Amino acid sequence: MFIFDEFKTDVGLIQLVLPEHSHAPKLFEIVEENRDEFKKWFPWTDKTNTVNDELAFINSARVSNANYELLALTILLNDEPIGFIDLHNIDAENHSADIGYWMDSKNEGHGIMTTAVKRLTLIAHNELSFHKIRIEAADSNHRSQAVARRAGFTHEATLHDNILTLDGYRNVDIFSHIVAH
Template identity: 35%
Template sequence: MQITINPELSLRTIALEDANAVFALTDASRVYLRKWLPWLDFTKEVADSTAYIEGCIKGHEAKSSLSLVIIFRNEIVGVAGFNAINHSNKIAAIGYWLGEGAQGHGIMTKTVQALLQYAFEELQLNKVEIRAAVGNSKSRAIPERLGFAKEGSIRAAEWLYDHYVDHAAYGMLASEWKQIKEK
């Protein structure tokens, strides 16, 4: 699957051939990403990225998740998608990360907009959720900028190496997406 957002930015289903690029990006942004992502210490070599991608492919085949590489100016700069898709309840949870060097171009806002359109128009979902650590203002800015409702906080939602962090929970309904799109 491929989603073209603009001439410089697109999303594509993650593939095994992406393992080297995804690992190199992870490694180059390790210190930056480690502040908010719990999996950096488990990604020590290309084989770890390969195993992650194999899991992504299984999730995609089972229709329970969808992981996409973010391509900006012909380079993989991050990963985004639906960490979980619940078809029974028509709900998906978006997750994303962007390499440090790709920050400040509006890439993630445009990426999440494209994911919302795909969720509501292609998958016919009713709700999309995003959760981010309360202290992660850059990640929280995405759903806030796009008109998600803040639904609350989840205490001690994630173990981050040596401490728990609370999550801010955001949601957008299909009906809200339609109203925003019509403006």
């Protein structure tokens, strides 16, 4: 297992690791248990209906990681998968990327995702030399917006009717973290 980063929380050791096939059953279980909530925000939820779908995603993420198109990481709590975080929409020319994340609702309230976002942001700025990191969150996804704010991101813009969800088109708030090099 390749550990990209790790930190301690009040509930145990958190590790950000490259996704492995062994993570698929637990990640799929989390999607199943949180499906109703995830469907509100993530279009991929309806395409993740079996462990094999999760395995296909992990395979795709591993190829994209190898091609420097994505940095996808499984979030482990005491060696158990509890969620996912990534850098996507990587723009090497403009030194920018987006962070996306999701986690089992059972593990909310311990600062895990906020710390994971902070750590990945530092890695993106300091080790990957990215100037700007963005987080997009539907205007009604208050939990995701709270993570962005607690992680030190600033609200930059609102894009109207930008994503199609189960409830129709939604506005998306853009949060950013900028570091001069």
